[in-house]
Amino acid sequence: MSETTRTTCPYCGVGCGIIASRTANGTVTVKGDPGHPANHGRLCSKGSALGDTVDLDGRLLYPEVRGERVSWDQALETVASGFRRIVAEHGPQAVAFYGSGQMLTEDYYVSNKLFKGFIGTGNVDTNSRLCMASAVAGHKRAFGSDIVPGNYEDLEQADLLIITGSNLAWCHPVIYQRIKAAKARNRQMRVVVIDPRRTDTCEIADLHLPLAPGTDVWLWNGLLAHLSKEGPVDYPFLDAHTEGFGSAVMEARKQGSVPHVAAQTDLPDVDVARLYRWFSQTERTVTLFSQGVNQSSVGTDKVNAIINCHLITGRIGKPGAGPFSITGQPNAMGGREVGGLANQLAAHMGFEEGDLDRVRRFWDAPNLVFGPGHKAVDLFQAMHHGQIKAVWIMATNPLVSLPDADAMREALRGCELVVVSDAMRSTDTTAVADVLLPALTWGEKDGTVTNSERRISRQRAFLPAPGEARPDWWALCRVAERLGFGHAFDYEHPWQIFDEHARLSAFENDGSRDFDIGGLAGLKRQDYDALQPRQWPVRIDGEDTPRLFEDGHFFTANGRAQFVMVEAQAPANSPCVDYPLVLNTGRVRDHWHTMTRTGKAARLSAHTVEPFVQLHPADAVAAGVANGELARVRSRWGEVIGRVSVDRGQRQGNVFVPMHWNDQYAVRGRVDVVVNPVTDPLSGEPEFKHTPVALEPLRPQWHGFLLLREAPAEHPDCAWWAMARGPAFIRYELAGDESPCDLPALAKKLLRGQGEWLEFADSARGSYRAAWVRGGRLLGCLFMGRRETLPERNWLGGLFGKAELEQAERMALLSGRPPKGEMDAGRTVCSCFGVGENTIRQTIANGAGTPEQVTSACQAGGNCGSCLPEIQGLISTMNQRTA
Numbered sequence: 035m036s037e038t039t040r041t042t043c044p045y046c047g048v049g050c051g052i053i054a055s056r057t058a059n060g061t062v063t064v065k066g067d068p069g070h071p072a073n074h075g076r077l078c079s080k081g082s083a084l085g086d087t088v089d090l091d092g093r094l095l096y097p098e099v100r101g102e103r104v105s106w107d108q109a110l111e112t113v114a115s116g117f118r119r120i121v122a123e124h125g126p127q128a129v130a131f132y133g134s135g136q137m138l139t140e141d142y143y144v145s146n147k148l149f150k151g152f153i154g155t156g157n158v159d160t161n162s163r164l165c166m167a168s169a170v171a172g173h174k175r176a177f178g179s180d181i182v183p184g185n186y187e188d189l190e191q192a193d194l195l196i197i198t199g200s201n202l203a204w205c206h207p208v209i210y211q212r213i214k215a216a217k218a219r220n221r222q223m224r225v226v227v228i229d230p231r232r233t234d235t236c237e238i239a240d241l242h243l244p245l246a247p248g249t250d251v252w253l254w255n256g257l258l259a260h261l262s263k264e265g266p267v268d269y270p271f272l273d274a275h276t277e278g279f280g281s282a283v284m285e286a287r288k289q290g291s292v293p294h295v296a297a298q299t300d301l302p303d304v305d306v307a308r309l310y311r312w313f314s315q316t317e318r319t320v321t322l323f324s325q326g327v328n329q330s331s332v333g334t335d336k337v338n339a340i341i342n343c344h345l346i347t348g349r350i351g352k353p354g355a356g357p358f359s360i361t362g363q364p365n366a367m368g369g370r371e372v373g374g375l376a377n378q379l380a381a382h383m384g385f386e387e388g389d390l391d392r393v394r395r396f397w398d399a400p401n402l403v404f405g406p407g408h409k410a411v412d413l414f415q416a417m418h419h420g421q422i423k424a425v426w427i428m429a430t431n432p433l434v435s436l437p438d439a440d441a442m443r444e445a446l447r448g449c450e451l452v453v454v455s456d457a458m459r460s461t462d463t464t465a466v467a468d469v470l471l472p473a474l475t476w477g478e479k480d481g482t483v484t485n486s487e488r489r490i491s492r493q494r495a496f497l498p499a500p501g502e503a504r505p506d507w508w509a510l511c512r513v514a515e516r517l518g519f520g521h522a523f524d525y526e527h528p529w530q531i532f533d534e535h536a537r538l539s540a541f542e543n544d545g546s547r548d549f550d551i552g553g554l555a556g557l558k559r560q561d562y563d564a565l566q567p568r569q570w571p572v573r574i575d576g577e578d579t580p581r582l583f584e585d586g587h588f589f590t591a592n593g594r595a596q597f598v599m600v601e602a603q604a605p606a607n608s609p610c611v612d613y614p615l616v617l618n619t620g621r622v623r624d625h626w627h628t629m630t631r632t633g634k635a636a637r638l639s640a641h642t643v644e645p646f647v648q649l650h651p652a653d654a655v656a657a658g659v660a661n662g663e664l665a666r667v668r669s670r671w672g673e674v675i676g677r678v679s680v681d682r683g684q685r686q687g688n689v690f691v692p693m694h695w696n697d698q699y700a701v702r703g704r705v706d707v708v709v710n711p712v713t714d715p716l717s718g719e720p721e722f723k724h725t726p727v728a729l730e731p732l733r734p735q736w737h738g739f740l741l742l743r744e745a746p747a748e749h750p751d752c753a754w755w756a757m758a759r760g761p762a763f764i765r766y767e768l769a770g771d772e773s774p775c776d777l778p779a780l781a782k783k784l785l786r787g788q789g790e791w792l793e794f795a796d797s798a799r800g801s802y803r804a805a806w807v808r809g810g811r812l813l814g815c816l817f818m819g820r821r822e823t824l825p826e827r828n829w830l831g832g833l834f835g836k837a838e839l840e841q842a843e844r845m846a847l848l849s850g851r852p853p854k855g856e857m858d859a860g861r862t863v864c865s866c867f868g869v870g871e872n873t874i875r876q877t878i879a880n881g882a883g884t885p886e887q888v889t890s891a892c893q894a895g896g897n898c899g900s901c902l903p904e905i906q907g908l909i910s911t912m913n914q915r916t917a
């Protein structure tokens with residue numbers, strides 16, 4: 035017997051509905067909810083593997099103060115008395131809250147109310163500053179409020195879909211699949227991808243524009259100028275519903291014509307012209323954008339340059355037309371709704387006197403803050419300067435995710451009181467906390483989240499609360515109580531918090547504010563528990579709003595959308611002689627952010643096992659690095675180490691390093707140590723995609739890998755390692771500077787323990803191999819050598835799944851190769867069925883010419899489909915070679 039619960043995926047902003055089942059023995063399985071409008075039953079690789087991530091391994095289960103386990107009472111008292119003292123001595127601006135788009139709306143609401151309304155500090159910001167802030171600022175400039183006007187169906191109904199600064203295939207895979215299916219249905223549909231890199235998303239592109247990084251405004255201004263001359267211009271819409279057309283177009287025309295734009299963006303003239311022609315010709319055009327647009331020192335301008343082109347053509351608020359900011363985190367949208375950003379108050383209200391007065395009355399807030407506080411990067415810099423002395427961090431890991439991350443670590447170390455609410459015991463951030471508060475996480479917590487298309491869905495608990503972990507709202511309310519504000523925080527269930535939030539959104543609103551969910555106020559507890567996905571605004575009439583601006587009404591003072599005059603500018607820091615390359619950072623398909631959840635799942639970890647540095651072949655030659663070597667990427671701020679991956683899809687002059695690795699998973703794997711702490715002047719969003727860097731080879735004396743059945747108490751003691759979990763083993767990639775002749779001694783140190791040793795040393799070649807077997811079971815194996823070329827790991831890893839090794843396997847063990855001359859499956863491509871790249875290549879070589887044929891031959895791609903773009907990529911490259 036198993037119980038099933040409908041809930042929502044905790045990863046990306048697609049917000050897929052999930053049906054989770056839990057059997058009596060505690061095993062959790064998940065499947066896509068066919069009834070949820072975001073995914074209609076689909077899930078991607080990360081969502082499908084959720085069941086593998088809910089174990090309690092590594093969880094923070096009890097409160098701690100300075101490393102000692104304490105009772106909740108003691109922990110809460112430490113937090114409350116610390117905040118009370120610092121506010122008394124230095125005023126409320128000396129304390130801060132730093133939250134996350136992974137908090138539920140109810141948690142977020144309470145944190146904002148407590149800090150802005152009762153403690154009285156404006157220093158409440160969130161990791162959404164690192165993510166959505168430029169979209170928010172761009173929306174506000176153009177629409178007068180932070181609105182994504184369209185919905186997912188618009189993406190399917192478009193005849194031209196421009197995907198810019200987004201690797202949708204990896205980061206929003208279910209939306210990518212919906213678009214791919216729509217394209218298969220609608221032969222007219224065209225997809226353009228604008229991204230300096232050739233990503234898997236390009237597999238559905240009719241045109242890929244690998245523009246020079248940071249040059250988006252040139253491209254869009256050029257388009258605006260083109261449209262203003264060649265049309266179409268929607269004059270009736272311009273006249274009735276917009277303002278600022280003339281100056282925006284004048285500025286854009288300074289950009290010059292196609293050849294000038296092409297030169298600035300380093301794109302072929304014909305491709306720029308093609309984009310402009312398609313845009314001109316296609317009424318149903320959607321522009322979907324993400325972090326390649328937002329995370330930039332000119333991010334807000336990029337957003338408005340895009341929106342300008344939709345305004346001039348009147349392509350907004352219509353089916354299949356509009357700008358579409360796709361949300362990163364599951365609840366970045368909900369956080370914006372409650373006022374989680376330092377420059378918002380609550381319920382999409384700002385700091386104008388009317389809003390302040392309204393919120394003050396509604397909350398009966400004694401200490402309502404009067405104006406905006408520090409934005410994320412500034413907030414940590416204010417800690418560094420001693421202006422902020424206490425901070426409560428919730429559901430985010432800033433020492434991995436903020437730029438200039440080592441300086442941020444110093445900032446936290448210098449803080450008098452650092453409180454961290456997390457679900458995991460050991461993260462880079464919990465390592466510097468004074469107080470640790472154990473939080474419930476996905477599967478255990480209960481509340482709501484809002485996805486990219488403004489759809490509010492319930493996350494429901496289906497697992498018991500482990501240890502002493504508690505909901506985040508609960509911890510906030512208990513501290514509020516101790517600070518003397520108990521009467522305003524006496525909630526017993528998230529349902530009451532949601533109700534208050536809904537009432538505030540409708541309070542004295544009368545259509546003046548976009549965010550209004552008054553129709554969801556006054557729900558009974560059972561109605562809240564049963565709440566179906568709803569798309570805001572849901573005003574008092576109770577109707578959902580799939581699309582906004584259909585009536586041409588915007589939320590600016592005069593109701594008109596604003597064209598914004600944007601001047602094209604280069605990013606803040608340019609490459610130079612010492613730092614000749616541009617560092618771009620982002621995501622891989624199967625990891626989520628700082629890996630605290632996905633790092634637990636073997637099938638997700640198998641896709642990319644170590645941090646990498648991807649670069650163009652010409653840059654590899656110039657830097658003197660070869661594919662598969664280790665390299666160091668340095669900037670003025672710090673350095674990171676990764677495995678070199680030479681790839682023609684990378685623009686020359688650019689290197690890409692993933693954001694995920696951190697001190698828990700690798701030595702010097704945190705790329706944000708290298709990233710410049712430059713931010714967009716309007717949105718405060720960091721420039722994660724553009725840091726000048728230098729690259730150099732790292733030439734350790736030896737390379738190796740270690741597979742162990744049990745996780746060791748400590749990470750290996752060698753110069754470099756990166757760790758990944760396998761199905762029944764832990765994998766370490768290793769490198770060190772000891773002389774190869776010391777390898778046997780070093781191996782003994784790494785493979786501590788008893789059992790039967792099998793070993794093979796070839797001192798002439800400087801290589802060493804050992805395995806450690808007990809009772810016929812493989813406990814560990816270690817391969818070391820002068821070069822990176824070591825056996826593949828898959829077959830060896832598979833031996834850990836065996837109760838007893840066969841004689842032939844034992845014999846073959848130290849060769850690292852399957853005994854009967856079989857092939858090692860290679861790096862995992864399909865994480866659902868564990869199908870490796872070598873197997874897929876073999877299948878293609880045997881005649882499979884389409885992803886469907888690959889699936890039917892070897893299963894790869896047959897479940898969630900997240901690997902289909904990669905399979906298509908393998909087919910294309912292999913066909914190119916044979917052609």
Ligand SMILES: Nc1nc2c(c(=O)[nH]1)N[C@H]1C(S)=C(S)[C@@H](COP(=O)(O)OP(=O)(O)OC[C@H]3O[C@@H](n4cnc5c(=O)[nH]c(N)nc54)[C@H](O)[C@@H]3O)O[C@H]1N2
Binds near residue numbers: 361620
């Ligand atoms: N697998 C996975 N999925 C995720 C996440 C995850 O951690 N893992 N995180 C979620 C979150 S919070 C977010 S915010 C989203 C992010 O989703 P995306 O924004 O799609 O992901 P990124 O990899 O950060 O970057 C997107 C692309 O921007 C490109 N880019 C860089 N510079 C420029 C430029 O100057 N102009 C243009 N046009 N493009 C540029 C990069 O090459 C990159 O391919 O993903 C969400 N989904």
Ligand SMILES: Nc1nc2c(c(=O)[nH]1)N[C@H]1C(S)=C(S)[C@@H](COP(=O)(O)OP(=O)(O)OC[C@H]3O[C@@H](n4cnc5c(=O)[nH]c(N)nc54)[C@H](O)[C@@H]3O)O[C@H]1N2
Binds near residue numbers: 429431457619630
């Ligand atoms: N270089 C570079 N850096 C980036 C980016 C980039 O593209 N490049 N992208 C930026 C973006 S868009 C984002 S969104 C950020 C993301 O960066 P972070 O928010 O720092 O990353 P996460 O790993 O998602 O951190 C979530 C933390 O919350 C914990 N947690 C999980 N569930 C709960 C819960 O219910 N309650 C509590 N209290 N804790 C919980 C997890 O264990 C984890 O420690 O990174 C940013 N940093």
Ligand code: SF4
Binds near residue numbers: 044082
């Ligand atoms: S696309 Fe994948 S990660 Fe995003 S919500 Fe859906 S299942 Fe979760």
Ligand SMILES: [Mo]
Binds near residue numbers: 164165166362363
């Ligand atoms: Mo994000």
